[in-house]
Amino acid sequence: MFVPLHDENSLKNIRYPWVTILLIAINVCVYFLETARLDELAIAGFAIIPKELFDTSLLPISVETVGPRFPERLTLLSYMFFHGDVLHLAGNMLFLWVFGDNVEDALGHLKYLVFYLACGVFGGLLHAWIDPTSEVPLIGASGAVAGVIAAYLVLHPRVRVWVLALKVIPLRISAAFALGLWILMQVAMVLLPQVGPVAWWAHIGGLMAGAVLVVFLRRRGVPLFDRGLRSPV
Structure with missing residues (x-):
């Protein structure tokens, strides 16, 4: 798999990707708060737990036994910052740093923020819907970041991206190849027996939301699929 390093894609509509930087800063700050002040039980209180999200018949939760819980529906937002x-x-912040700025450029600051959060919410919902009886907490920005990846691919498939192949070999390849391969891996993983802690369906949900929302939220005049761009060298 590829590790993205840099894309050859300058900003056209904004001076600086303030929302992307803010999202990265919030995620980093929350992580330091996790490691310094919160235990696993406290962190789980901000996670999506599918059984609790969908089960309206649950008895009041005992703080002494499972810890304090963030309001269930609000965990659809809180989970993506842990x-x-x-x-x-x-890994999540690197993908967001490399690809988020151009998506923010295409949507504008406010719509990009709405887009990012919506992709994360949809990713969390699909994950929970696939296994509604699961009691395993879900945390991470992967669903939201997957939405950013899908949007970038819809906007800029022909842009060249520098990546590390096998984590050591630098390559300059098209975004269509790098991100397309990443997306194919996500699809392949949901078809295989579930192994390990990765919530692949949250990735798929974010991808689906990102590919659709970018079409409607992009600025007027922003082309799709790099229409009008010369063939890359």
């Missing part, structure tokens, strides 16, 4: 470990955080 991460399991530093690699989980770093």
